[in-house]
Amino acid sequence: MSFANPYLDDDFFTGGVMSRRCVAWVFDLFLIAVLVWVLWWILVMFGILTFGLGFGAMSILPFVPFFYHFLSLLGSSNATPGQQMMGLMVRRDADLGPPTGLQALASVLVFYLTLATSGLLLVVALFTRRHRTLHDLISGLVVVRVSAMRTLTEPRGRWNMSGGTTAP
Numbered sequence: 001m002s003f004a005n006p007y008l009d010d011d012f013f014t015g016g017v018m019s020r021r022c023v024a025w026v027f028d029l030f031l032i033a034v035l036v037w038v039l040w041w042i043l044v045m046f047g048i049l050t051f052g053l054g055f056g057a058m059s060i061l062p063f064v065p066f067f068y069h070f071l072s073l074l075g076s077s078n079a080t081p082g083q084q085m086m087g088l089m090v091r092r093d094a095d096l097g098p099p100t101g102l103q104a105l106a107s108v109l110v111f112y113l114t115l116a117t118s119g120l121l122l123v124v125a126l127f128t129r130r131h132r133t134l135h136d137l138i139s140g141l142v143v144v145r146v147s148a149m150r151t152l153t154e155p156r157g158r159w160n161m162s163g164g165t166t167a168p
Helices: 010-014 017-049 053-074 081-085 101-116 120-126 134-139 146-153
Strands: 088-092 141-145
Touching (some): 010 141, 010 146, 017 053, 017 081, 017 120, 017 141, 053 101, 081 088, 101 134, 120 134, 134 141
């Protein structure tokens, strides 16, 4: 099965995605760590300034990675900063449209559930078509290369004229 266009094969969209995803994940892990560290210091200062009453706000720290991924998938680029850096984006598997809120939520929840159970289930990507992980399969999403998506959206006419006709 090919995406939306029968003349393009799956490798066009997903070639080299698995290694790029791994590098993107390491970069995202670093960004999350920095974000949590900065937020932790802000909350410590807030706690001190409120004479200890603000330390309860520290309970939001475990949710930072979840919201980092969830909001990134719903953002305009449909990718985390690490995925953007590696030229990747997350799309619906059925029609290559942007993910819905429910799909993003399912993807992030299953991703963190997979990590909580040793992360070994990520190996599923080695055996699936389009190198989809378990959270991709359950949520109906696929990770594709941005450059491949651009070829689908580039105008076919002259100077962004969709009809391809020229003026006399």
